[in-house]
Amino acid sequence: MAGSFTDDNGIGIEDKAPARLDLVWDTAGISVFVTLFQEGLLLEGQSGATIREVLCRRHGLSDDYLDGRVNTIFLDGKAVDNVDSARIHQGCTLALSASMPGLAGAVLRKAGFFSGMRNTITHSPDAPSAPGKEVLFTLKLFNMLLGQVGPLFLASGVIIGSDRLTAFMLERTEAFWKGCRGILLDGVQLTEGEFVPRLRHDQEGLIRLRVVGRS
Amino acid sequence: MDKILRIDMGAEGGPKATVAPIGNYAGLGGRGLTSAIVSKEVPPTCHPLGEDNKLVIAPGMLSGTTAAMSGRISVGCKSPLTGGIKEANAGGQAAQCLARLGYAAIVLEGKPKTDDTYKVLINSDGVQITVDNSLKMLGNYATIDKIKEQYGDKVACISIGPAGEMKLGAASVACTDMEMRPTRHAGRGGVGAVMGAKRVKAIVIDDSGCKMRSPKDPEKFKDACKRWVDGLKTHPVTSQGLPLFGTNVLTNVINEAGGYPTHNFSMGRFPGHQSISGETQAARETERGGSATHGCHRGCIIQCSGIYNDKDGNYLTKQPEYETVWAHGGNCGIDDLDVIAQLDRLDDDFGLDTIEMGATIGVAMEAGVAKFGDGQAAINLVKEVGQGTPLGRILGSGAAVTGKVFGVERVPVVKGQAMPAYDPRAVQGIGVTYATSPMGADHTSGYAVAQNIMKVGGDVDPQSPEGQTALSRELQITTAAVDSTGMCLFVAFAAMDQPDTFQALIDIINSFYGLSLTGDDVAALGKSILKNEREFNLAAGFSKADDRLPPFMKKQALSPHNIVFKVKDEDLDSVFNW
Ligand code: SF4
Numbered sequence: 001m002a003g004s005f006t007d008d009n010g011i012g013i014e015d016k017a018p019a020r021l022d023l024v025w026d027t028a029g030i031s032v033f034v035t036l037f038q039e040g041l042l043l044e045g046q047s048g049a050t051i052r053e054v055l056c057r058r059h060g061l062s063d064d065y066l067d068g069r070v071n072t073i074f075l076d077g078k079a080v081d082n083v084d085s086a087r088i089h090q091g092c093t094l095a096l097s098a099s100m101p102g103l104a105g106a107v108l109r110k111a112g113f114f115s116g117m118r119n120t121i122t123h124s125p126d127a128p129s130a131p132g133k134e135v136l137f138t139l140k141l142f143n144m145l146l147g148q149v150g151p152l153f154l155a156s157g158v159i160i161g162s163d164r165l166t167a168f169m170l171e172r173t174e175a176f177w178k179g180c181r182g183i184l185l186d187g188v189q190l191t192e193g194e195f196v197p198r199l200r201h202d203q204e205g206l207i208r209l210r211v212v213g214r215s
Numbered sequence: 216m217d218k219i220l221r222i223d224m225g226a227e228g229g230p231k232a233t234v235a236p237i238g239n240y241a242g243l244g245g246r247g248l249t250s251a252i253v254s255k256e257v258p259p260t261c262h263p264l265g266e267d268n269k270l271v272i273a274p275g276m277l278s279g280t281t282a283a284m285s286g287r288i289s290v291g292c293k294s295p296l297t298g299g300i301k302e303a304n305a306g307g308q309a310a311q312c313l314a315r316l317g318y319a320a321i322v323l324e325g326k327p328k329t330d331d332t333y334k335v336l337i338n339s340d341g342v343q344i345t346v347d348n349s350l351k352m353l354g355n356y357a358t359i360d361k362i363k364e365q366y367g368d369k370v371a372c373i374s375i376g377p378a379g380e381m382k383l384g385a386a387s388v389a390c391t392d393m394e395m396r397p398t399r400h401a402g403r404g405g406v407g408a409v410m411g412a413k414r415v416k417a418i419v420i421d422d423s424g425c426k427m428r429s430p431k432d433p434e435k436f437k438d439a440c441k442r443w444v445d446g447l448k449t450h451p452v453t454s455q456g457l458p459l460f461g462t463n464v465l466t467n468v469i470n471e472a473g474g475y476p477t478h479n480f481s482m483g484r485f486p487g488h489q490s491i492s493g494e495t496q497a498a499r500e501t502e503r504g505g506s507a508t509h510g511c512h513r514g515c516i517i518q519c520s521g522i523y524n525d526k527d528g529n530y531l532t533k534q535p536e537y538e539t540v541w542a543h544g545g546n547c548g549i550d551d552l553d554v555i556a557q558l559d560r561l562d563d564d565f566g567l568d569t570i571e572m573g574a575t576i577g578v579a580m581e582a583g584v585a586k587f588g589d590g591q592a593a594i595n596l597v598k599e600v601g602q603g604t605p606l607g608r609i610l611g612s613g614a615a616v617t618g619k620v621f622g623v624e625r626v627p628v629v630k631g632q633a634m635p636a637y638d639p640r641a642v643q644g645i646g647v648t649y650a651t652s653p654m655g656a657d658h659t660s661g662y663a664v665a666q667n668i669m670k671v672g673g674d675v676d677p678q679s680p681e682g683q684t685a686l687s688r689e690l691q692i693t694t695a696a697v698d699s700t701g702m703c704l705f706v707a708f709a710a711m712d713q714p715d716t717f718q719a720l721i722d723i724i725n726s727f728y729g730l731s732l733t734g735d736d737v738a739a740l741g742k743s744i745l746k747n748e749r750e751f752n753l754a755a756g757f758s759k760a761d762d763r764l765p766p767f768m769k770k771q772a773l774s775p776h777n778i779v780f781k782v783k784d785e786d787l788d789s790v791f792n793w
Contacts, residue, residue, distance in 0.1 A: 035498070038467055038489040069451070077473045077484075077775055095471045099452050099712075101519075101705055103658065103690065104465060104637050107644060108472055113711075114690075116682040117644020120778050121472060142467040144455055146494060 026179030034150030047132030078123035085125035225325025244276030247699035249291025275701010279314025306511035307390030307399035355397035376566025379407030383611035402568035431729035439722035446716025463493030474641030487550025541636035542573020548587030574633030582621035630655035696741035
């Protein structure tokens with residue numbers, strides 16, 4: 001894996017393989033972990049893959065869910081109307097949301113009647129291309145999608161900066177920590193007490209994080 | 216709802232109430248009625264705070280019935296903020312109570328001859344107007360505490376805070392919610408200042424002993440109401456998004472679109488968005504023992520509101536809405552929900568429009584009065600408004616006045632009213648509505664309902680260049696019509712995606728009133744309301760030049776998309792060509 005990715009924004013896995021962190025938490029804890037998607041978490045995909053290909057074929061989201069529930073989509077801040085013609089690339093940001101209320105919600109929604117009202121920020125279809133190299137992109141999830149599909153992406157694995165994960169873990173309450181069911185860092189079982197100091201030790205690196213729920 | 220209560224505040228010997236049949240205004244409610252009365256009875260060139268202006272308070276056509284979501288109340292007048300016609304609306308209990316007492320409207324007229332402060336009681340025995348100077352300059356919360364002591368907590372109350380008494384352009388009219396707190400505001404356009412000019416501090420509405428209004432065709436009405444509720448409970452926006460996260464669910468999404476006005480409309484994204492998002496807000500409310508799902512009036516089944524408690528778990532304010540969180544939050548660089556909640560509480564207490572105040576503080580921050588991001592400074596500025604200091608009175612007069620006083624070029628207003636939380640450079644079609652709405656920049660002109668029923672914009676391709684103006688026209692017409700029903704704005708999505716649900720709404724009106732309206736009739740109603748409003752503004756001195764966004768929108772590109780507002784003036788002028 002080392003040296004596989006570079007990122008236009010300086011985010012990436014360059015020379016060093018990322019640490020591998022497996023967490024098992026209770027369901028309440030999972031609902032806290034998913035909030036990280038509001039700012040975004042890194043996922044892997046193939047450059048040139050369509051939104052459908054990367055989310056459904058690669059990461060296991062169902063086509064029905066993508067078509068029926070993911071009704072507001074942005075690729076690099078541009079509103080997407082067609083998930084089969086918008087393609088990911090290195091360092092891009094893909095944000096997914098359910099239908100939103102109000103006029104703005106109607107205007108921004110995927111292929112909605114009012115989409116013409118935001119034509120200056122509409123994503124233009126990308127030309128088809130052969131599958132490219134492995135890239136990292138940022139996935140953001142909002143509102144209902146956090147709880148509905150956030151756990152799926154966490155369980156299949158995301159990539160996060162060690163510093164960001166440390167800050168997140170340091171902010172957590174006692175009740176959250178009570179939900180901890182297991183911590184495995186690079187194959188080594190850690191206690192809760194050992195975990196954060198280990199994270200703090202390596203603040204520059206990236207972590208390949210998997211979080212699964214267990215009651 | 217077949218009578219109108221008129222109170223002549225300037226009558227010889229003191230305020231005088233008369234109740235008369237609704238007459239020529241029959242069949243109208245909400246915005247349809249407020250705009251009809253204002254355009255027919257108020258001289259367009261009158262001074263908004265003078266004796267010739269009238270404050271019209273009207274429940275919607277369906278308020279006081281068992282139809283879900285029907286508790287919106289409209290407040291209309293000539294606006295002291297825009298100088299044009301105004302309708303501002305609010306939730307809370309007042310619409311239902313007033314409608315059950317049979318009143319289609321309350322009209323406050325004339326100008327009192329003394330400095331006394333008045334309180335009005337309306338119940339099934341009639342109307343009582345009394346001087347109550349103990350209420351003078353009290354905040355809305357303290358006012359309601361006094362009203363509760365005297366009348367109990369089962370009444371509804373419409374009141375103004377000190378901002379209304381000082382007749383400031385950002386002053387709102389407050390309505391009490393289900394817990395009898397003054398949290399629901401007809402905020403826009405300075406309607407509170409007109410109530411202040413009439414020196415009416417509080418209108419207490421006691422509907423005890425009154426029944427629900429009864430429909431002409433009870434069976435059909437019941438069936439239509441059931442289909443209506445089923446539709447609202449099925450749609451993901453009205454059954455999940457709004458109840459779970461409230462309107463603030465929009466923060467992350469608008470920010471992602473690059474249309475979230477930040478630091479006084481100088482950027483389209485706010486770095487601290489996730490700290491103030493609806494998702495974060497809902498989690499905090501639940502964690503502190505408040506609530507993320509709460510209605511503003513009985514009969515609301517969407518429940519987009521909530522209860523925001525402070526760090527110690529004590530009630531601080533109702534759940535601040537998206538517009539409030541944006542105005543006091545990202546627009547001022549503030550990423551602390553507790554600060555925003557305190558500002559919301561202060562606005563509600565002083566009786567101020569949260570959009571106008573947030574936009575005004577943004578302008579003041581740009582002028583260097585305070586630093587962007589300084590929450591304590593923002594709190595202090597709002598407190599100055601409540602205290603009526605000279606600076607406070609400038610700020611309380613709104614963003615346009617504040618911009619002038621401090622020499623700021625970037626002032627986000629149309630017709631003198633501050634823009635809401637969507638930057639028109641990113642979402643240009645919304646800019647068309649901001650520019651051309653007779654109300655000034657207004658986000659509520661957005662009832663996007665089932666197209667195949669309404670089709671009021673004609674058969675224009677919505678993706679074509681003319682599409683922008685055609686869609687805005689369609690939205691404004693539909694909004695004007697639905698604003699007359701008393702239905703909450705947030706029914707719109709279910710009514711847009713599910714034609715059966717929109718049909719159920721029309722069937723509710725028809726079965727209640729014994730009518731046979733079609734989508735075309737609804738469109739005709741919307742058009743006639745807009746026509747009244749446009750004619751009033753024209754006679755008040757408005758011209759095409761007022762249907763424009765501020766010049767900076769065409770010159771200063773908005774990040775991250777680096778775009779300016781591009782819709783041509785000719786296109787803006789064609790919005791009302793129907
Ligand atoms: S959906 Fe929200 S604004 Fe509408 S009536 Fe219910 S609580 Fe009030």
